[in-house]
Amino acid sequence: MKRILVIGTGSIGERHTRCMLATRRATVGICELNPDICRRVAAQYGLAESFTSLDTALEEPWDAAVIATPAHTHVPIARRLAGRGIHLLIEKPLSTSTDGIAELTETVEQGGLHAGVAYVYRAHPGLAAMRRALQAGRFGEPVQVVVNCGQNFPFFRPAYREIYYTDRAKGGGAIQDALTHMVNASEWLVGPVERLTADADHMVLEGVTVEDTVHVLTRHGKVMGSFSLNQYQPPNEILLTVNCTRGTVRFEPIGQRWRWQTDPDDTWHDEPWSPMERDDLFTLQAGAFLDVLEEKAAPLCTLAEGLQTLRVNLAALRAVDGEAIWLPVGND
Numbered sequence: 001m002k003r004i005l006v007i008g009t010g011s012i013g014e015r016h017t018r019c020m021l022a023t024r025r026a027t028v029g030i031c032e033l034n035p036d037i038c039r040r041v042a043a044q045y046g047l048a049e050s051f052t053s054l055d056t057a058l059e060e061p062w063d064a065a066v067i068a069t070p071a072h073t074h075v076p077i078a079r080r081l082a083g084r085g086i087h088l089l090i091e092k093p094l095s096t097s098t099d100g101i102a103e104l105t106e107t108v109e110q111g112g113l114h115a116g117v118a119y120v121y122r123a124h125p126g127l128a129a130m131r132r133a134l135q136a137g138r139f140g141e142p143v144q145v146v147v148n149c150g151q152n153f154p155f156f157r158p159a160y161r162e163i164y165y166t167d168r169a170k171g172g173g174a175i176q177d178a179l180t181h182m183v184n185a186s187e188w189l190v191g192p193v194e195r196l197t198a199d200a201d202h203m204v205l206e207g208v209t210v211e212d213t214v215h216v217l218t219r220h221g222k223v224m225g226s227f228s229l230n231q232y233q234p235p236n237e238i239l240l241t242v243n244c245t246r247g248t249v250r251f252e253p254i255g256q257r258w259r260w261q262t263d264p265d266d267t268w269h270d271e272p273w274s275p276m277e278r279d280d281l282f283t284l285q286a287g288a289f290l291d292v293l294e295e296k297a298a299p300l301c302t303l304a305e306g307l308q309t310l311r312v313n314l315a316a317l318r319a320v321d322g323e324a325i326w327l328p329v330g331n332d
Protein backbone atom coordinates (compact mmCIF):
# COMPACT_ATOMS: atom_id res chain seq x y z
CA MET A 1 0.00 0.00 0.00
CA LYS A 2 1.39 3.38 -1.02
CA ARG A 3 0.91 6.38 1.25
CA ILE A 4 -0.64 9.17 -0.83
CA LEU A 5 -1.18 12.76 0.31
CA VAL A 6 -3.94 14.61 -1.57
CA ILE A 7 -3.34 18.35 -1.34
CA GLY A 8 -6.46 20.48 -1.77
CA THR A 9 -9.73 18.58 -1.38
CA GLY A 10 -12.14 20.89 -3.13
CA SER A 11 -14.09 19.55 -6.08
CA ILE A 12 -11.39 17.47 -7.78
CA GLY A 13 -9.27 16.72 -4.72
CA GLU A 14 -12.21 15.04 -3.03
CA ARG A 15 -12.67 12.97 -6.20
CA HIS A 16 -8.96 12.06 -6.19
CA THR A 17 -9.30 11.00 -2.54
CA ARG A 18 -12.32 8.79 -3.27
CA CYS A 19 -10.85 7.32 -6.46
CA MET A 20 -7.40 6.69 -4.99
CA LEU A 21 -9.09 4.79 -2.14
CA ALA A 22 -11.20 2.89 -4.71
CA THR A 23 -8.02 1.31 -6.13
CA ARG A 24 -7.52 -0.42 -2.74
CA ARG A 25 -3.79 -0.04 -3.42
CA ALA A 26 -3.16 3.10 -1.35
CA THR A 27 -3.92 4.79 1.93
CA VAL A 28 -4.80 8.46 1.69
CA GLY A 29 -4.13 11.45 3.90
CA ILE A 30 -5.32 14.93 2.98
CA CYS A 31 -4.02 18.46 3.34
CA GLU A 32 -6.71 21.11 2.90
CA LEU A 33 -6.38 24.72 4.06
CA ASN A 34 -10.11 25.15 4.66
CA PRO A 35 -10.77 23.47 8.04
CA ASP A 36 -14.47 22.83 7.34
CA ILE A 37 -13.71 21.07 4.04
CA CYS A 38 -10.80 19.20 5.64
CA ARG A 39 -12.99 17.91 8.47
CA ARG A 40 -15.88 16.95 6.19
CA VAL A 41 -13.75 15.05 3.66
CA ALA A 42 -11.76 13.27 6.39
CA ALA A 43 -14.99 12.20 8.09
CA GLN A 44 -16.74 11.18 4.88
CA TYR A 45 -13.95 8.84 3.77
CA GLY A 46 -12.85 7.74 7.26
CA LEU A 47 -9.34 9.11 6.82
CA ALA A 48 -6.90 8.63 9.68
CA GLU A 49 -4.69 11.53 8.62
CA SER A 50 -5.90 15.03 7.72
CA PHE A 51 -4.06 18.33 7.96
CA THR A 52 -4.85 21.99 7.46
CA SER A 53 -1.21 22.95 6.92
CA LEU A 54 1.38 21.53 4.54
CA ASP A 55 4.11 22.03 7.17
CA THR A 56 2.31 19.66 9.53
CA ALA A 57 1.40 17.20 6.77
CA LEU A 58 5.05 17.00 5.76
CA GLU A 59 6.07 15.87 9.23
CA GLU A 60 4.68 12.47 8.17
CA PRO A 61 6.26 10.26 5.50
CA TRP A 62 4.50 10.08 2.09
CA ASP A 63 5.31 8.06 -1.01
CA ALA A 64 3.56 10.48 -3.34
CA ALA A 65 1.19 13.43 -3.49
CA VAL A 66 -1.68 14.47 -5.71
CA ILE A 67 -1.66 18.25 -6.03
CA ALA A 68 -5.27 19.38 -6.53
CA THR A 69 -5.08 23.03 -5.55
CA PRO A 70 -5.70 25.93 -8.01
CA ALA A 71 -3.16 26.01 -10.85
CA HIS A 72 -1.11 29.04 -9.76
CA THR A 73 -0.08 27.12 -6.59
CA HIS A 74 0.91 23.82 -8.27
CA VAL A 75 4.58 24.52 -8.98
CA PRO A 76 5.60 26.01 -5.59
CA ILE A 77 3.92 23.09 -3.81
CA ALA A 78 5.41 20.56 -6.24
CA ARG A 79 8.92 21.97 -5.78
CA ARG A 80 8.61 21.70 -2.03
CA LEU A 81 7.45 18.09 -2.20
CA ALA A 82 10.02 17.07 -4.82
CA GLY A 83 12.72 18.52 -2.59
CA ARG A 84 11.61 15.95 0.00
CA GLY A 85 11.67 13.04 -2.44
CA ILE A 86 7.88 12.77 -2.83
CA HIS A 87 6.57 11.54 -6.22
CA LEU A 88 3.98 13.78 -7.87
CA LEU A 89 0.70 13.75 -9.74
CA ILE A 90 -0.15 17.39 -10.49
CA GLU A 91 -3.61 18.49 -11.62
CA LYS A 92 -4.00 20.26 -14.94
CA PRO A 93 -3.00 22.80 -16.07
CA LEU A 94 0.56 22.35 -14.79
CA SER A 95 0.67 26.05 -13.95
CA THR A 96 -0.32 29.51 -15.14
CA SER A 97 3.23 30.46 -16.18
CA THR A 98 6.47 28.63 -16.83
CA ASP A 99 8.08 30.07 -13.67
CA GLY A 100 9.85 27.45 -11.58
CA ILE A 101 9.17 24.55 -13.93
CA ALA A 102 12.79 24.15 -15.06
CA GLU A 103 13.82 23.98 -11.38
CA LEU A 104 11.02 21.51 -10.60
CA THR A 105 12.07 19.31 -13.53
CA GLU A 106 15.69 19.37 -12.39
CA THR A 107 14.74 18.38 -8.82
CA VAL A 108 12.53 15.57 -10.13
CA GLU A 109 15.27 14.26 -12.41
CA GLN A 110 18.04 14.53 -9.84
CA GLY A 111 15.89 12.83 -7.20
CA GLY A 112 14.90 9.99 -9.57
CA LEU A 113 11.26 10.91 -8.91
CA HIS A 114 8.12 10.16 -10.90
CA ALA A 115 6.04 13.19 -11.83
CA GLY A 116 3.00 13.40 -14.06
CA VAL A 117 0.29 15.87 -14.96
CA ALA A 118 -3.30 14.70 -14.43
CA TYR A 119 -4.73 15.18 -17.92
CA VAL A 120 -7.31 12.56 -17.15
CA TYR A 121 -8.41 11.79 -20.73
CA ARG A 122 -5.09 9.95 -21.16
CA ALA A 123 -6.53 7.35 -18.77
CA HIS A 124 -9.58 6.88 -21.02
CA PRO A 125 -9.60 3.39 -22.54
CA GLY A 126 -11.51 4.62 -25.61
CA LEU A 127 -9.09 7.45 -26.37
CA ALA A 128 -6.16 5.09 -25.77
CA ALA A 129 -7.66 2.52 -28.18
CA MET A 130 -8.20 5.21 -30.83
CA ARG A 131 -4.61 6.36 -30.35
CA ARG A 132 -3.30 2.81 -30.77
CA ALA A 133 -5.24 2.49 -34.04
CA LEU A 134 -3.81 5.83 -35.26
CA GLN A 135 -0.28 4.89 -34.26
CA ALA A 136 -0.55 1.52 -35.99
CA GLY A 137 -1.20 3.46 -39.21
CA ARG A 138 -4.59 1.80 -39.71
CA PHE A 139 -6.05 4.99 -41.23
CA GLY A 140 -2.90 6.35 -42.88
CA GLU A 141 -1.25 9.58 -41.79
CA PRO A 142 -3.12 12.11 -39.62
CA VAL A 143 -3.82 15.28 -41.60
CA GLN A 144 -6.35 17.29 -39.62
CA VAL A 145 -7.64 17.33 -36.03
CA VAL A 146 -11.01 18.98 -35.40
CA VAL A 147 -12.38 19.40 -31.88
CA ASN A 148 -15.89 20.66 -31.13
CA CYS A 149 -16.96 20.75 -27.54
CA GLY A 150 -19.22 22.50 -25.13
CA GLN A 151 -21.13 22.02 -21.93
CA ASN A 152 -23.24 24.05 -19.54
CA PHE A 153 -20.57 24.87 -16.97
CA PRO A 154 -23.00 26.42 -14.41
CA PHE A 155 -24.96 23.14 -14.45
CA PHE A 156 -21.86 21.00 -13.81
CA ARG A 157 -20.07 23.48 -11.54
CA PRO A 158 -22.69 25.67 -9.81
CA ALA A 159 -19.96 27.31 -7.66
CA TYR A 160 -18.04 28.58 -10.72
CA ARG A 161 -18.33 32.22 -9.55
CA GLU A 162 -16.66 31.43 -6.21
CA ILE A 163 -13.60 29.45 -7.35
CA TYR A 164 -10.33 29.96 -9.24
CA TYR A 165 -12.34 29.89 -12.50
CA THR A 166 -13.09 33.63 -12.21
CA ASP A 167 -9.44 34.62 -12.53
CA ARG A 168 -7.01 33.78 -15.34
CA ALA A 169 -4.11 34.36 -12.92
CA LYS A 170 -5.39 31.36 -10.92
CA GLY A 171 -6.02 29.17 -13.97
CA GLY A 172 -9.52 30.42 -14.74
CA GLY A 173 -11.30 30.91 -18.06
CA ALA A 174 -12.15 28.48 -20.83
CA ILE A 175 -8.63 28.24 -22.29
CA GLN A 176 -6.74 27.16 -19.20
CA ASP A 177 -9.57 25.33 -17.47
CA ALA A 178 -11.42 23.44 -20.20
CA LEU A 179 -9.83 23.68 -23.65
CA THR A 180 -6.51 22.52 -22.20
CA HIS A 181 -7.94 18.98 -21.80
CA MET A 182 -8.67 18.76 -25.53
CA VAL A 183 -5.37 20.36 -26.54
CA ASN A 184 -3.48 17.84 -24.43
CA ALA A 185 -5.52 14.91 -25.77
CA SER A 186 -4.94 16.09 -29.34
CA GLU A 187 -1.22 16.50 -28.75
CA TRP A 188 -1.21 12.90 -27.49
CA LEU A 189 -2.83 11.79 -30.76
CA VAL A 190 -1.12 13.91 -33.42
CA GLY A 191 1.88 15.56 -31.77
CA PRO A 192 2.68 18.88 -30.13
CA VAL A 193 1.25 22.21 -31.24
CA GLU A 194 4.01 24.28 -32.83
CA ARG A 195 2.05 27.45 -33.67
CA LEU A 196 -1.45 28.76 -33.25
CA THR A 197 -3.82 31.66 -33.49
CA ALA A 198 -6.87 32.14 -31.32
CA ASP A 199 -10.01 34.10 -30.62
CA ALA A 200 -11.89 34.05 -27.34
CA ASP A 201 -14.31 36.20 -25.41
CA HIS A 202 -16.67 36.33 -22.53
CA MET A 203 -20.10 35.86 -24.09
CA VAL A 204 -22.67 34.38 -21.74
CA LEU A 205 -21.72 33.16 -18.25
CA GLU A 206 -23.09 35.42 -15.54
CA GLY A 207 -20.95 36.79 -12.73
CA VAL A 208 -17.56 36.31 -14.43
CA THR A 209 -15.52 38.20 -17.04
CA VAL A 210 -13.14 35.45 -18.19
CA GLU A 211 -13.58 33.94 -21.67
CA ASP A 212 -16.30 31.31 -21.94
CA THR A 213 -16.00 30.85 -25.72
CA VAL A 214 -12.79 30.01 -27.56
CA HIS A 215 -11.65 29.17 -31.08
CA VAL A 216 -8.07 28.12 -31.79
CA LEU A 217 -6.32 27.18 -35.04
CA THR A 218 -3.22 25.04 -34.55
CA ARG A 219 -0.36 23.44 -36.45
CA HIS A 220 1.10 20.22 -35.09
CA GLY A 221 3.93 19.80 -37.61
CA LYS A 222 2.10 19.03 -40.87
CA VAL A 223 -1.21 18.34 -39.09
CA MET A 224 -3.70 21.23 -39.11
CA GLY A 225 -5.94 21.67 -36.07
CA SER A 226 -9.12 23.53 -35.20
CA PHE A 227 -10.68 23.71 -31.74
CA SER A 228 -13.95 25.32 -30.68
CA LEU A 229 -15.36 25.24 -27.18
CA ASN A 230 -18.06 27.00 -25.20
CA GLN A 231 -19.20 26.69 -21.60
CA TYR A 232 -22.94 27.34 -21.85
CA GLN A 233 -24.53 25.16 -24.54
CA PRO A 234 -27.17 22.76 -23.19
CA PRO A 235 -25.74 19.60 -24.84
CA ASN A 236 -22.70 18.19 -23.07
CA GLU A 237 -20.53 17.31 -26.06
CA ILE A 238 -17.01 16.40 -27.00
CA LEU A 239 -16.29 15.46 -30.59
CA LEU A 240 -12.60 14.95 -31.28
CA THR A 241 -12.08 14.00 -34.92
CA VAL A 242 -8.84 13.09 -36.67
CA ASN A 243 -8.98 12.99 -40.45
CA CYS A 244 -6.24 10.82 -41.89
CA THR A 245 -5.11 10.01 -45.42
CA ARG A 246 -7.14 6.75 -45.41
CA GLY A 247 -10.03 7.43 -43.06
CA THR A 248 -11.57 9.37 -40.20
CA VAL A 249 -11.62 8.54 -36.50
CA ARG A 250 -13.70 10.26 -33.85
CA PHE A 251 -13.63 10.15 -30.03
CA GLU A 252 -17.14 10.69 -28.69
CA PRO A 253 -17.11 10.12 -24.93
CA ILE A 254 -20.71 11.17 -24.38
CA GLY A 255 -21.77 8.48 -26.85
CA GLN A 256 -19.47 5.99 -25.04
CA ARG A 257 -17.65 5.18 -28.26
CA TRP A 258 -14.92 5.97 -30.67
CA ARG A 259 -15.76 5.45 -34.31
CA TRP A 260 -14.15 5.25 -37.70
CA GLN A 261 -15.05 5.36 -41.37
CA THR A 262 -12.75 4.57 -44.28
CA ASP A 263 -15.05 4.56 -47.30
CA PRO A 264 -17.42 7.38 -48.38
CA ASP A 265 -19.97 4.71 -49.46
CA ASP A 266 -19.88 3.16 -46.00
CA THR A 267 -21.08 4.46 -42.60
CA TRP A 268 -19.43 4.94 -39.21
CA HIS A 269 -18.16 1.82 -37.45
CA ASP A 270 -18.56 2.12 -33.70
CA GLU A 271 -16.04 0.91 -31.15
CA PRO A 272 -18.04 1.21 -27.92
CA TRP A 273 -16.78 0.81 -24.40
CA SER A 274 -18.67 -0.29 -21.30
CA PRO A 275 -20.59 2.54 -19.64
CA MET A 276 -18.31 4.59 -17.37
CA GLU A 277 -19.08 6.99 -14.56
CA ARG A 278 -16.87 10.06 -14.12
CA ASP A 279 -15.24 8.45 -11.06
CA ASP A 280 -14.23 5.42 -13.16
CA LEU A 281 -11.91 7.59 -15.24
CA PHE A 282 -10.27 9.05 -12.14
CA THR A 283 -9.92 5.58 -10.59
CA LEU A 284 -8.18 4.42 -13.77
CA GLN A 285 -5.90 7.46 -13.56
CA ALA A 286 -5.14 6.71 -9.89
CA GLY A 287 -4.33 3.08 -10.77
CA ALA A 288 -2.08 4.21 -13.62
CA PHE A 289 -0.23 6.54 -11.22
CA LEU A 290 0.23 3.69 -8.72
CA ASP A 291 1.60 1.56 -11.59
CA VAL A 292 4.18 4.31 -12.17
CA LEU A 293 5.11 4.33 -8.48
CA GLU A 294 5.53 0.55 -8.63
CA GLU A 295 7.80 0.98 -11.69
CA LYS A 296 5.33 -0.93 -13.89
CA ALA A 297 4.54 1.92 -16.29
CA ALA A 298 5.57 5.38 -17.43
CA PRO A 299 3.44 8.43 -16.50
CA LEU A 300 0.41 8.92 -18.74
CA CYS A 301 1.40 12.57 -19.16
CA THR A 302 4.94 13.56 -18.28
CA LEU A 303 6.00 16.90 -16.83
CA ALA A 304 7.49 17.78 -20.22
CA GLU A 305 4.17 17.03 -21.97
CA GLY A 306 2.30 19.05 -19.31
CA LEU A 307 4.72 21.93 -19.90
CA GLN A 308 4.13 21.70 -23.66
CA THR A 309 0.35 21.99 -23.16
CA LEU A 310 0.90 24.84 -20.70
CA ARG A 311 2.86 26.65 -23.42
CA VAL A 312 -0.13 26.19 -25.74
CA ASN A 313 -2.45 27.71 -23.09
CA LEU A 314 -0.11 30.68 -22.71
CA ALA A 315 0.26 31.19 -26.48
CA ALA A 316 -3.53 31.05 -26.91
CA LEU A 317 -3.98 33.67 -24.16
CA ARG A 318 -1.36 35.89 -25.81
CA ALA A 319 -3.06 35.49 -29.19
CA VAL A 320 -6.41 36.46 -27.69
CA ASP A 321 -4.91 39.41 -25.87
CA GLY A 322 -3.78 41.07 -29.06
CA GLU A 323 -0.76 39.31 -30.53
CA ALA A 324 -2.76 37.55 -33.27
CA ILE A 325 -3.07 39.44 -36.55
CA TRP A 326 -6.62 40.17 -37.68
CA LEU A 327 -7.12 41.27 -41.29
CA PRO A 328 -10.03 43.57 -41.99
CA VAL A 329 -12.35 42.39 -44.75
CA GLY A 330 -12.99 45.34 -47.06
CA ASN A 331 -14.66 46.10 -50.37
CA ASP A 332 -11.48 46.02 -52.48
Ligand SMILES: NC(=O)c1ccc[n+]([C@@H]2O[C@H](COP(=O)([O-])OP(=O)(O)OC[C@H]3O[C@@H](n4cnc5c(N)ncnc54)[C@H](O)[C@@H]3O)[C@@H](O)[C@H]2O)c1
Binds near residue numbers: 033092120171177
Ligand atom coordinates in the same frame (compact mmCIF):
# COMPACT_ATOMS: atom_id res chain seq x y z
N1 LIG B 1 -9.16 16.87 -14.27
C1 LIG B 1 -10.32 17.48 -14.18
O1 LIG B 1 -11.31 17.06 -14.77
C2 LIG B 1 -10.44 18.68 -13.28
C3 LIG B 1 -11.69 19.12 -12.88
C4 LIG B 1 -11.77 20.22 -12.02
C5 LIG B 1 -10.61 20.86 -11.62
N2 LIG B 1 -9.39 20.43 -12.04
C6 LIG B 1 -8.15 21.12 -11.65
O2 LIG B 1 -7.90 20.82 -10.28
C7 LIG B 1 -7.41 21.98 -9.60
C8 LIG B 1 -8.35 22.31 -8.45
O3 LIG B 1 -9.65 22.54 -8.97
P1 LIG B 1 -10.98 22.41 -8.07
O4 LIG B 1 -12.09 22.56 -9.02
O5 LIG B 1 -10.91 21.20 -7.21
O6 LIG B 1 -10.86 23.72 -7.17
P2 LIG B 1 -11.58 24.01 -5.78
O7 LIG B 1 -11.52 25.48 -5.58
O8 LIG B 1 -12.89 23.30 -5.71
O9 LIG B 1 -10.61 23.28 -4.71
C9 LIG B 1 -9.31 23.69 -4.45
C10 LIG B 1 -9.05 23.43 -2.97
O10 LIG B 1 -7.68 23.64 -2.69
C11 LIG B 1 -7.59 24.21 -1.40
N3 LIG B 1 -6.27 24.86 -1.31
C12 LIG B 1 -5.85 25.98 -1.93
N4 LIG B 1 -4.53 26.19 -1.66
C13 LIG B 1 -4.14 25.16 -0.86
C14 LIG B 1 -2.89 24.81 -0.26
N5 LIG B 1 -1.81 25.57 -0.44
N6 LIG B 1 -2.82 23.71 0.51
C15 LIG B 1 -3.94 22.92 0.69
N7 LIG B 1 -5.15 23.23 0.16
C16 LIG B 1 -5.24 24.32 -0.62
C17 LIG B 1 -8.76 25.17 -1.32
O11 LIG B 1 -9.10 25.46 0.03
C18 LIG B 1 -9.83 24.37 -2.05
O12 LIG B 1 -10.62 23.59 -1.16
C19 LIG B 1 -7.27 23.06 -10.67
O13 LIG B 1 -5.97 23.03 -11.20
C20 LIG B 1 -8.27 22.63 -11.75
O14 LIG B 1 -7.92 23.08 -13.04
C21 LIG B 1 -9.30 19.34 -12.85
